[in-house]
Amino acid sequence: MAAAATGRHDLAIETFRHLLREVPTSRIKLEMARSLYAVGQYEESLKLFQSVYNAPNxxxxxxxxxxxYMEEVELRIMRVxxxxxxxxxxNPSRVADGGTIFFNGIPLEFQPPAPKEISYGVEPWLSVEKLWKTGLLTxxxxxxxxxxxKDLVAGRFHxxxxxxxxxxxxxxxxxxxxxxVSDDNSYALPSVxxxxxxxxxxAAGIGVGGQIGYMSAENEDISGGFYRPYTFGDWTFLPNATAFAKVELEHLNSRNEYYTYVAPKVDFGLAIKAGQFNLAPQLSLTxxxxxxxxxxxxxxxxxxxxRPALTISHDSLEWKGIKPEINIFYERRNSNVGIYEYNQMGGFVSFRKLY
Structure with a gap:
C-alpha cells in the first residue's frame, strides 16, 4: 500500500498479487484495482471492483x-x-374516449383522431459510452x-x-x-x-442543473426555445433501500403561442432490495x-x-449478462378541456445487457 501511495504502482501490483494468494480480502482487492486503473489495466481493474461490489455483507x-470507480473504469474501456x-x-396514441362534449351548453359529438385499443410491440435499444484520455465523455x-x-412506429436518438x-x-x-422520428411528430432538440x-x-447527495436549447419540430408552429432547470437527490436510509427524487420546470416557448407551455414536474420513488428481488416503485406528477x-x-x-410505475427484477434471473426486468405503469391526464384527457395502462418486459 505504501508503494501505491507513492506512485510505484507496478511494484504495488506485484505485492497485491502475492497478498491475494495468501489473504484474498476485499481491502486488498480494492487497493489492487486502484493501482491497475492507474497504470491503464482497465479490464482487470474492473473485474476486481465488481467482485468487491457484489460480495456479500x-x-x-x-x-x-x-x-x-467502476463507472469510470468501464467507460475507459467503452461501455456498451x-x-x-x-x-x-x-392506449398508445393517448387519445380521449369518444362521446358528447358541451360547448356553451351545446352538445357536440367528439371522436378521437386515433382508435383507443390495446397494442403490442417491441423496442430494441442500444447505448454506447466512452471516456477519452482528453476527459471528454461521448x-x-x-x-x-x-x-x-405504422402510425405508432417511432425512433428516438440521443x-x-x-x-x-x-x-x-x-x-x-x-x-x-x-x-x-415518427409519422407526424418528428423533432430535434440541440441543447447545452x-x-x-x-x-x-x-448515504445522501443532492444536485442542481439546467438545460437550454431549441426545439426544431416538423410542425414549425411547435418549434421554439426550450428551458429546463432541475434539482435532484437520493438518500440511502437503509442498507437495502434508497429514496430518490427529481423536481424540474420545463418551458417551451413555441413560435405559435398556442403550443407554448410551462410544466413543473416531480418524480420520486424508492429502490428496494428484498432478498433477491429488486423493486422500484415510482410516481411522476406533471x-x-x-x-x-x-x-x-x-x-x-x-x-x-x-404516472405511477413499478419495476421488478430478480438477481438470480440472468443469462450471460442478460437480465430480464418487468415494468408496469398507469398514466392518466386530467384536463380542463375534456378532449385532451386520456388514460392508459401498459408494461414492458425488458432484456438488457448488464456488462
Whole structure:
C-alpha cells in the first residue's frame, strides 16, 4: 500500500498479487484495482471492483464509494449496453374516449383522431459510452418502438459530449442532440446542459442543473426555445433501500403561442432490495399550463398528468449478462378541456445487457 501511495504502482501490483494468494480480502482487492486503473489495466481493474461490489455483507457506504470507480473504469474501456423491450399498451396514441362534449351548453359529438385499443410491440435499444484520455465523455443512445400499426412506429436518438469541469469536482457540462422520428411528430432538440452534484454524506447527495436549447419540430408552429432547470437527490436510509427524487420546470416557448407551455414536474420513488428481488416503485406528477388563452373554450388549458410505475427484477434471473426486468405503469391526464384527457395502462418486459 505504501508503494501505491507513492506512485510505484507496478511494484504495488506485484505485492497485491502475492497478498491475494495468501489473504484474498476485499481491502486488498480494492487497493489492487486502484493501482491497475492507474497504470491503464482497465479490464482487470474492473473485474476486481465488481467482485468487491457484489460480495456479500459489503457496507452500503463502501458500495457508494466503489461505484464512481467502476463507472469510470468501464467507460475507459467503452461501455456498451443493449436490450429489447416487449411492450403492451392500452392506449398508445393517448387519445380521449369518444362521446358528447358541451360547448356553451351545446352538445357536440367528439371522436378521437386515433382508435383507443390495446397494442403490442417491441423496442430494441442500444447505448454506447466512452471516456477519452482528453476527459471528454461521448454518449449515444438509440431505440425504435415497433408496432403493427405504422402510425405508432417511432425512433428516438440521443447524442452527447460531456465533460467534468476542471477544478470543480462534481460539475459537468454537456452538449447534446435529442431527436425523435415518427409519422407526424418528428423533432430535434440541440441543447447545452450543466449540473453539479453535492455529497452530503456517505448515504445522501443532492444536485442542481439546467438545460437550454431549441426545439426544431416538423410542425414549425411547435418549434421554439426550450428551458429546463432541475434539482435532484437520493438518500440511502437503509442498507437495502434508497429514496430518490427529481423536481424540474420545463418551458417551451413555441413560435405559435398556442403550443407554448410551462410544466413543473416531480418524480420520486424508492429502490428496494428484498432478498433477491429488486423493486422500484415510482410516481411522476406533471402540471402543464398552456399560456395562450383559448377563445374557443374561453380558458387557458391546464393538464395534470399522473404516472405511477413499478419495476421488478430478480438477481438470480440472468443469462450471460442478460437480465430480464418487468415494468408496469398507469398514466392518466386530467384536463380542463375534456378532449385532451386520456388514460392508459401498459408494461414492458425488458432484456438488457448488464456488462
Amino acid at each position: 459489503i457496507p452500503q457506504a463502501v458500495k457508494r464509494n466503489i461505484l464512481p 449496453r443493449y436490450g429489447i423491450r416487449a411492450i403492451t399498451d392500452s 454518449k449515444f443512445y438509440g431505440s425504435a418502438r415497433l408496432f403493427e400499426n 447524442l452527447a459530449i460531456a465533460r467534468q469541469a476542471s477544478g470543480i469536482p462534481g460539475l459537468y457540462t454537456q452538449v447534446s442532440v435529442d431527436s425523435e 446542459e450543466a449540473w453539479k452534484r453535492f455529497r452530503i454524506s456517505d 402540471r402543464t399550463r398552456f399560456t395562450q388563452y383559448d377563445a374557443f373554450w374561453s380558458l387557458n388549458r391546464k393538464d395534470i398528468t399522473t
